[in-house]
Amino acid sequence: MIKGMFLRTGGVLAATLLANTSLAQETITTEGPQIAVETVAEGLSHPWGLAFLPDRSMLVTERSGNLRHVTPAGDVSEPISGLPEVDNRSQGGLLDVALDPAFEENGLVYWSYAEAGDGGTTSTAVARGKLSDDRTAMQNVEVIFSQEPKVASTAHYGSRLVFDGDGHLFVTLGERFADAFRGQAQELDSDLGKIVRLNPDGTVPDDNPYVGRDGARPEIWSYGHRNVQAAALNPETGELWEIEHGPKGGDELNIARPGKNYGWPVISYGVNYDGTPVGSGKAQAEGMVDPLYQWTPVIAPSGMVFYEGDMFPEWQGDIFVGGLASKALVRLELDGEEVSHEERLLHDRAQRIRDVVEGPDGALYLLTDEANGAIWRVHKAKAS
Known part of the structure; x- marks a missing residue:
């Protein structure tokens, strides 16, 4: 992330956006292309997830519980009706949003959220519904997944939604933070600290790694995760890559492979917030996957994308990650499964970045x- 000037209007295509903008733009220097930033929309309450519709408009979640439709020109709708009630205490609320791979035929939208239970307990849940043609309502809403067990915590919900190339839905989940139950990240009879893989209707694919195993929840894909708030498919391999929050130190980049154990809370490159060791006090252990890359101090990752667009050919194949604590857009260059270089952009703006999405225009x-959250569009700077 880097510094730049806000422009108040958005548009359908990059050329249209720039042509319609009369304000001067500040050019931002990176290690690669010259870029600029404009504000497409603002006034959003802690926006969490963004998904583009086929007409290049957007669906944006607000953690407080509202789902908004945002036009390419930046007009923000009233809340879309029909969503279930969310528990928006602390880190809870309305979280990620994703379109069904067959959205143009079925109109289905998926979203994750904090779902209240009895006695103040909560868990991450996923619902889906059909978006009305006028973009004002969700119809035929059904909850397709509820994390088990529900616990008395308002932290570490995950949760990103990613469809794979076969139409299966990955849901990333947190271990819900507290010492009393974070150890369930290592237990296969619990959804805490897991990534799960579902069919679009919430049923379990037959080839999930724990299908048919006694004492294991069949939806589990991988385990030993802390709080995964960044996930994306690698377009070259089709595998799910994820980035999860460490404690004090130790944010991790991993490839989420079936049946693998990623170590939390037995091992970590970080320490507990009070400075005491995590689990064994070690960063590695036999049978537990070592991360591809880790951050100490943390960036607090949220949202990620493998860049594939034509606007920035220099960045094709790179990963972009939102940073909450680092208040930066983090760019990672890859050499196969190794991170070969890191660059931090937009840090001068000092804004927590919650999600990163490649637009249909390549921006x-x-x-x-933020309480007055915004959608920023990062695009190639105009030639002077």
């Missing part, structure tokens, strides 16, 4: 996690 669209 990067960012959500700022």
